[in-house]
Amino acid sequence: METDRPKDRPWVMRTYSGHSTAQASNDLYRLNLSKGQTGLSVAFDLPTQTGYDSDHALARGEVGKVGVPICHIGDMATLFADIPLDQMNTSMTINGTAAWLLALYIAAAERQGVEPQALQGTTQNDIVKEYLSRGTYIFPPEPSLRLTSDVITYTVKNVPKWNPVNVCSYHLQEAGATPVQEVAYALCTAIAVLDTVRASERLDAAEFTAAVGRISFFVNSGVRFIEEVCKLRAFGQLWDELTCERYGVENPKLRRFRYGVQVNSLGLTEAQPENNIPRIVLEALGVTLSKDARCRAMQLPAWNEALGLPRPWDQQWSLRIQQILAFETDLLEYGDIFEGSTVVEGKTSAIKNAAWAEVERVMDMGGVISALGYIKEQLVASHTERVRDITAGDHTIVGVNKFTETAESPLYSGDSSAILKVDEAAERDQVARLQAFRATRNQAEVEAALSGLRAAVLNGENIMPASIRCALASVTTGEWTQTLRDIFGEFRAPTGIGGAAAARTVDGETAQELEELRARVRKSAATLGRPLKVLIGKPGLDGHSNGAEQIAVWCRDAGMEVVYEGIRLSPEQIVTSVRDEGVHLVGLSILSGSHLRLVPEVLTGLRAEGLSDVPVVVGGIIPEDDAEDLRQAGVARVYTPKDFEMLRILSDMVEVAEASA
Amino acid sequence: MTQLPHSTVDALVNFNRQAIARALNLLEDRRPNRQAQALTLLDTLSTLPASAHVVGLTGPPGVGKSSLISRLIEPQVQDGRRVAIIAVDPSSKVSGGALLGDRGRMQLPNQVYARSYAARDRLGGLSREAFSAVFLLRHCCDVILVETVGVGQSETDIATLADTTVLVVQPFSGDLLQFIKAGVMEIPDILAVNKSDNQELAQKALADTQAALSLARRPAPPESAAWDSPVLAVSATTHLNIGTLSQALSAHWQHLQTTASLERKRAAQHLEWGIGEIVHEVGQRGLAALGGVEGVRAAWNQQPAHWSVVRKLSVLLEDVQYRPSS
Structure with missing residues (x-):
């Protein structure tokens, strides 16, 4: 083993961030860069991700919450003010509107005097995992894949250092995927994307090979870090074989599995949140230990992410973890330390074989788009199993279901002081600036750019040149997206909850508890006059549906009749459903931080329909101060990540429903 | 009362x-x-007056019934007609619970009333509650669309509730066509081959379905002889033939009224509903005490014609409660 070899170059260090306004986010980015961060990772707010301007009715309460609002080239220019884009590596978590945000980025660079050829970075641009897990899709699969393909064919020719697609297995793991499922379904997505590019016939053979080489991945890393090492080795080997065999790429450099990583958020706990720091360190090891399968870029969550939005200091702590790993330890001084390990090789090939079998199964179903319903059901089923194991204590989580005794934490006293609160004035400020921006535009230029966009879409031309013209003509995010909505229509993804059964394999104490709960639900029918019927609703633009899906599945398995309509409902739609369906209880799930806006709107709507006697419970990442406000407003119960015992939540819901009968 | x-x-x-x-x-x-x-x-x-047209859509899971309903209600709502939707989903045999997900698969304009039911302990694709719900809604709106999941024989169940039954299949639904051919399943009033997005596929599917229908043994009660069940290639995605399907629904509604079949059909449905309620209240033994289905039918028909369904039913139920079970 050589120790005098040159040290490897560290990965790009980022923090997923952005909030409130472009100005506030620019301040944060420059602060982070001054602390030694080497790239940027832009979090956009939900209206931007789903293609609405900040003053759209659906954007109410969501502006600047989970990321930065970007409505036009002015916002984009502000976001990167004093950050030279020819020297920056920028990753943008943007999917449904990826083509548009890239167009804005290219236009903003042009205004800085930077040529597209000089731009480096990544657009996430993976619509399949949006359908399966993350929920910020807009259009149906076919036009969505066309947009993805347009971005790829455009960047290969014009922005050659850009990663046009970051195929995500990250969100599959967050949705419950096992390592095998994570690898398999991400590869299926990459196949769908590259097959679409090839079928578009826009690239010659050399350009297509270059496009394959630009495909990158965005993966997740959990606390079972040895398995993660093996997963990533398997991933790399499969990608190498796939690109060689299916796409005929001869140059091994272009077949290399390039990936960025955000380590696991699913496993971070609200209880004893300081324990998340060792978890994050171990998860970071999973993607750095093996030189042959090391990440190209890394972003780490903050220790208090399960409590709310992290503060700059919390993000700094996570950046320091990366820096200690890269610059203090000897991690980067060795070749691959697992070379020749039969244990690692055995595990790697087991994952590889099982993943490839699953890829073939999906391909037999006609590919990832035809198999969306199947895959979603598999993910919900895996996640259900995980929740069941935690509930049954088969899956140990320190501080949550074991070793729960704790001294008082000096870092966190249970109130909202340890998180960042987005200033409610930020939304008003953003809306006012947007309206002022619109008033100063040359309307004729805007119209001309939009009709050029329409023509490009209808004629099957690449969408990028027309989109860049729109960006330069001051078209807004809402206008660009609406033009496409009018042509492509909108899509609703499968919910996947039909195929999962929480109770199928519970045993022991949990089975006993579940039986008791079922008896209790059956008995409630006597008090209620008919079987207990509940509605699980996801108001707002937030697409993180795991929690809502799990509650729906478990309620069904406890014997309740469950109305579940999927994501992105307006408070009005929820109120209509509550009225029409005659439910006994409403459960709302909100993870975007806009609970203080959306929940009261539902409560007001219910009162207006004479339904104030229907109790409402709320689940989500809700700080205690906010929970108290919600209870004051009339919410019967608030459940947070602290309430991990599913059966206890359900039993509590029955009690609430009975009390209101 | x-x-x-x-x-x-x-x-x-x-x-x-x-x-x-x-x-x-x-x-x-x-x-x-x-x-x-x-x-x-x-x-x-x-x-x-019970003037709503009750349209039942049935077919195996995944053929796109909810999307088809979304397409069918668009023009209805635009014409200012009052639309109600009843969707029935199966209940779990183990837990008794049910996931009611049809609402989420439909695009519901704000003017529509929609309610989901769990099938609960009732076999077949229907829910006991759906009967009384449809009975009530017939007085409240212009058109009622009932969606049920059915596999094989239970598709027929919907005919005990709907004025017009639409069977929705997708190209190459071989099994269902076998049921029709064998006479296990009644011929629906309208057969819609959904997902006919691809012309070639649609033509082939249409030919198959028509061939199956022509081979089917028709029970042919005299009054229904005049109605020739149309087979339509439709697509909820591309809107193909949605207008034609709407026209077929109106034509069948017209047909029921002009041939007086509607009255007969609804009288039979009421009896069916009554029998269901009796079985639910007093079980098969109670039904036997009333002389089985035949006995109930005879007693029902002997009751004064102007009596309401509810009155007929309560008299029968009172009757059975005073009879010793045999």
């Missing part, structure tokens, strides 16, 4: 959706005092 406020009935026949929802909650409620109120409500309504 308890007195019913006029305002409730007025609100119902005027398609007040708050009132409809409350009335449907009441119909489901098994507490004795609520049952009495429910019967009064149904009895009062039976004297009023």
Whole structure:
């Protein structure tokens, strides 16, 4: 083993961030860069991700919450003010509107005097995992894949250092995927994307090979870090074989599995949140230990992410973890330390074989788009199993279901002081600036750019040149997206909850508890006059549906009749459903931080329909101060990540429903 | 029986959706005092016109019934017609619970009333509550679309509830066509081959389906002879032939009215509903005590014609409770 070899170059260090306004986010980015961060990772707010301007009715309460609002080239220019884009590596978590945000980025660079050829970075641009897990899709699969393909064919020719697609297995793991499922379904997505590019016939053979080489991945890393090492080795080997065999790429450099990583958020706990720091360190090891399968870029969550939005200091702590790993330890001084390990090789090939079998199964179903319903059901089923194991204590989580005794934490006293609160004035400020921006535009230029966009879409031309013209003509995010909505229509993804059964394999104490709960639900029918019927609703633009899906599945398995309509409902739609369906209880799930806006709107709507006697419970990442406000407003119960015992939540819901009968 | 406020009935026949929802909650409620109120409500309504066209859509899971319903209601709502939707999903045999997900698969305009039911302990694709819900809604709106999941024989169940039955299949639904050919399954009033996005595929599927229908053994009661069940290639995605399907629905509704089949059909449905209620209340033994299905039918037909369904039913139920089970 050589120790005098040159040290490897560290990965790009980022923090997923952005909030409130472009100005506030620019301040944060420059602060982070001054602390030694080497790239940027832009979090956009939900209206931007789903293609609405900040003053759209659906954007109410969501502006600047989970990321930065970007409505036009002015916002984009502000976001990167004093950050030279020819020297920056920028990753943008943007999917449904990826083509548009890239167009804005290219236009903003042009205004800085930077040529597209000089731009480096990544657009996430993976619509399949949006359908399966993350929920910020807009259009149906076919036009969505066309947009993805347009971005790829455009960047290969014009922005050659850009990663046009970051195929995500990250969100599959967050949705419950096992390592095998994570690898398999991400590869299926990459196949769908590259097959679409090839079928578009826009690239010659050399350009297509270059496009394959630009495909990158965005993966997740959990606390079972040895398995993660093996997963990533398997991933790399499969990608190498796939690109060689299916796409005929001869140059091994272009077949290399390039990936960025955000380590696991699913496993971070609200209880004893300081324990998340060792978890994050171990998860970071999973993607750095093996030189042959090391990440190209890394972003780490903050220790208090399960409590709310992290503060700059919390993000700094996570950046320091990366820096200690890269610059203090000897991690980067060795070749691959697992070379020749039969244990690692055995595990790697087991994952590889099982993943490839699953890829073939999906391909037999006609590919990832035809198999969306199947895959979603598999993910919900895996996640259900995980929740069941935690509930049954088969899956140990320190501080949550074991070793729960704790001294008082000096870092966190249970109130909202340890998180960042987005200033409610930020939304008003953003809306006012947007309206002022619109008033100063040359309307004729805007119209001309939009009709050029329409023509490009209808004629099957690449969408990028027309989109860049729109960006330069001051078209807004809402206008660009609406033009496409009018042509492509909108899509609703499968919910996947039909195929999962929480109770199928519970045993022991949990089975006993579940039986008791079922008896209790059956008995409630006597008090209620008919079987207990509940509605699980996801108001707002937030697409993180795991929690809502799990509650729906478990309620069904406890014997309740469950109305579940999927994501992105307006408070009005929820109120209509509550009225029409005659439910006994409403459960709302909100993870975007806009609970203080959306929940009261539902409560007001219910009162207006004479339904104030229907109790409402709320689940989500809700700080205690906010929970108290919600209870004051009339919410019967608030459940947070602290309430991990599913059966206890359900039993509590029955009690609430009975009390209101 | 308890007195019913006029305002409730007025609100119902005027398609007040708050009132409809409350009335449907009441119909489901098994507490004795609520049952009495429910019967009064149904009895009062039976004297009023029941003018809604009840369309039943059935077919195997995944053929796109919900999307098809979304397409069918668009023009109805635009024409200012009052539309109600009833969707029935299966209940789990183990837990008794159910996932009611059809709402999420439909694009529902705000003017529509939609309610989901769990099939609960009823076999076949229907729910017991769906019968009384449809009975009530017939007085409240212009068209009712009922969606049920059916596999094989249970598709026929919907005919005991709907004026017009539409069987939705997708290209190459071999099994269903076998059922029709073998005469296991009744011929639907309209057969829609959904997902006919691809012309070639659609043509082939149409030919298959028509061939199956022509081979099917028709029971051919005289009055239905005049209706020739159309087979339509449709697509909820590309909107192919949605207009033609709507026209076929109107044509069948017209046909039922001009041939007086509607009255006969609904009388038979009421009897079916009555038998279902009797079995639910007193079980198969009770039904046997009444002389089985035949006995109930005879007793039903002997009751004065102007009696409401509810009255007929309550008399029969009272009757059975005083008979010793044999």
